[in-house]
Amino acid sequence: MTGRRAWLLIALGLGVLAALPLLSTGSVLTWGFQVLLYVALAQSWNVLGGFGGQVSLGHAAFFGLGAVVTRMMWLSGHPLGVALSAGMVAATVAGVLIGAPTLRLRGPYFAIGTLAVAEILRITVSNVFPEVSTLSAPALASYALAPRYLLALMAAALSTLVAWMLTQTRFGYGLAVVRDDEAVAEAVGVNAFRHKLAVFVLSSALAGLTGGVFGYYHVSFYPQFAFSPLWTFDALLITFFGGTGTVWGPPLAAAVYLLFREVLALRLVELHVLVFGILFVLVVLAFPGGLLAAWRALSAGRVRQTHRS
Amino acid sequence: MTSVLLQNAVFGLLLGGLYGLGAVGLSLVFGVLAVLNVAHGELIMLGGYVSVWLFTLWRVDPFVSALVAGPVLFLVGAVLFRLFFRRLVSFAEDDRIKTSILIGFGLALVVQTLAILAWGADERAVTPPYAGTVMTMGTVVVPLSRLGALGLAFLVLGGVHLFLTRTRVGTALRATADDEQGAVLVGIPIGTAYLRAFALGSALAGVAGALVSVSDAVSPAIGLHWTLKALIVIVLGGMGNIFGTFMAGLFLGLAESTSGFLLGNAYREVVGLMLFLLVLSIRPRGLLTRS
Numbered sequence: 362m363t364g365r366r367a368w369l370l371i372a373l374g375l376g377v378l379a380a381l382p383l384l385s386t387g388s389v390l391t392w393g394f395q396v397l398l399y400v401a402l403a404q405s406w407n408v409l410g411g412f413g414g415q416v417s418l419g420h421a422a423f424f425g426l427g428a429v430v431t432r433m434m435w436l437s438g439h440p441l442g443v444a445l446s447a448g449m450v451a452a453t454v455a456g457v458l459i460g461a462p463t464l465r466l467r468g469p470y471f472a473i474g475t476l477a478v479a480e481i482l483r484i485t486v487s488n489v490f491p492e493v494s495t496l497s498a499p500a501l502a503s504y505a506l507a508p509r510y511l512l513a514l515m516a517a518a519l520s521t522l523v524a525w526m527l528t529q530t531r532f533g534y535g536l537a538v539v540r541d542d543e544a545v546a547e548a549v550g551v552n553a554f555r556h557k558l559a560v561f562v563l564s565s566a567l568a569g570l571t572g573g574v575f576g577y578y579h580v581s582f583y584p585q586f587a588f589s590p591l592w593t594f595d596a597l598l599i600t601f602f603g604g605t606g607t608v609w610g611p612p613l614a615a616a617v618y619l620l621f622r623e624v625l626a627l628r629l630v631e632l633h634v635l636v637f638g639i640l641f642v643l644v645v646l647a648f649p650g651g652l653l654a655a656w657r658a659l660s661a662g663r664v665r666q667t668h669r670s
Numbered sequence: 671m672t673s674v675l676l677q678n679a680v681f682g683l684l685l686g687g688l689y690g691l692g693a694v695g696l697s698l699v700f701g702v703l704a705v706l707n708v709a710h711g712e713l714i715m716l717g718g719y720v721s722v723w724l725f726t727l728w729r730v731d732p733f734v735s736a737l738v739a740g741p742v743l744f745l746v747g748a749v750l751f752r753l754f755f756r757r758l759v760s761f762a763e764d765d766r767i768k769t770s771i772l773i774g775f776g777l778a779l780v781v782q783t784l785a786i787l788a789w790g791a792d793e794r795a796v797t798p799p800y801a802g803t804v805m806t807m808g809t810v811v812v813p814l815s816r817l818g819a820l821g822l823a824f825l826v827l828g829g830v831h832l833f834l835t836r837t838r839v840g841t842a843l844r845a846t847a848d849d850e851q852g853a854v855l856v857g858i859p860i861g862t863a864y865l866r867a868f869a870l871g872s873a874l875a876g877v878a879g880a881l882v883s884v885s886d887a888v889s890p891a892i893g894l895h896w897t898l899k900a901l902i903v904i905v906l907g908g909m910g911n912i913f914g915t916f917m918a919g920l921f922l923g924l925a926e927s928t929s930g931f932l933l934g935n936a937y938r939e940v941v942g943l944m945l946f947l948l949v950l951s952i953r954p955r956g957l958l959t960r961s
Contacts, residue, residue, distance in 0.1 A: 416768060416771065416772070418775075462947075462951055465951075466950055468764060468767055468768070469706050469767045469768065469771055470905075470950050472768075472771050473901050473905075474946075474947060474950055476898070477898070477902075477943040477946050477947055478943075478947070480898065480939075480943055481940050481943045481944065484936075484937070484939050484940055485937075485940065488936040488937065590894065594775070594779065597772075597775070598776075598779075601772070632783075632787075634779055634780075634783045635779075635780055635783040635784065635787070637779075638776050638777070638779035638780035638783065639776075639780055641772075641775075641776040641779075642754060642773055642776035642777060642780070645769060645772045645773055645776065646754065646757055646773065
């Protein structure tokens, strides 16, 4: 596919997605919102875990900060844009404060350390804000799904754009070297720690934005729910299923994941977690490249066969 | 004031014994295999359900169930190793740890969901006839069932210590932990050593789970809680030394109960995590590095 055709296709896809609120309402639009929210969430993790190679288990902390800060600003009367920016700034600042110490941890301790930080935040938030946050009656009366959907589309597009930029820019190349071998990175003059911190903060900011969209969308939720480790787990499942460090894997996997959830939820509430948990383990063991790599391997095999015949 | 502090300390130590026992299995597996099984808490949860079911069906005493949960989880561990973790053995150590975290994480989700499907999400408790009995020493109250759990935890750990130091199989496990290549060179079948260590670690989780059911509610969701406690304990206590791990468990229990008393119960969970981060920030590779 040549560059121009790819861009045309993407623009067309975005146009169709943006037009969806005109065509449908209710359950389809809600499902669309969920998919886009999870695309943004998974992609924000993919930027750090896939492209940066830093497996963080504390992603929920930044999603939660974005959600709670945006929600509070918005409910206290600030314009939505200001509220979303505030949520993003809070997540960005937290990204610097949390990333700088935890990125110095080696091996498994980065994963566990980030999980510990996220749990500390979750527990603290549940202590400080124990009350459920519900929209006021007038806010509820004027509630519309379409703007929420469009915001989620924006967040999903932005985080996917960032992921794509990492495949194109000097910073992205540097990051790839750091991910594959830090010693080599340092030897060729790439500052490993700076690259890791930068991508950690970038990922946190995107997670904060996604959290903000969630905080704006949800009618009523306990603040601690936005900090639940489930947000991290979902992001991981989707990213690994789609393919870590790929641009189009996570969006594809998010759609499949939520389709599964929709279909299986009719029977039993948590069945999709079971299915995806098993798929996740199989993917980690057998196809470290995820859905996209598996598909490419299969189609490459097919191409080779046709050449031979 | 002093008596309240003392009372808190007693409760902290009683809980800490469970933290210690819960962590020893994880520490053993990490030491021998360089595999960090973050589904360890889910194995503890399964041990808890063994006790809950034996009690619900036949009124089996939880202390007896603990001795059943061990072998049951030994088998579960052996199966999990065969199916999933065995494939990691050929990985280089860094990759092995990273991948094992991911696999453990996926397994944790699967086991937890299976538990919800099989037994529902409700909390369940075991209530033997002596559940409320306490022993009073001066102003301090000691619940007998918890004291018994601490005692049994200590006995089990003593047994594991003897097994590791006094038997050929145990010595082979320690040799594998110390130096994998060396172990291969002296003819230790390390595939078998890995299997045994993983199954034994799982069995210890099973015993811990059954003892947890003595004093705490059991539900499919408790796994992450116990995994986190075990991780904190092995980072605090260092690795390879069973009694070191156990002492770290007691210390964590004591630190939690004391800080719960000083700062309010809402923050007791935070203290352990803070300690954990503090130790890691001083020693970024943790206290438990294999060197």
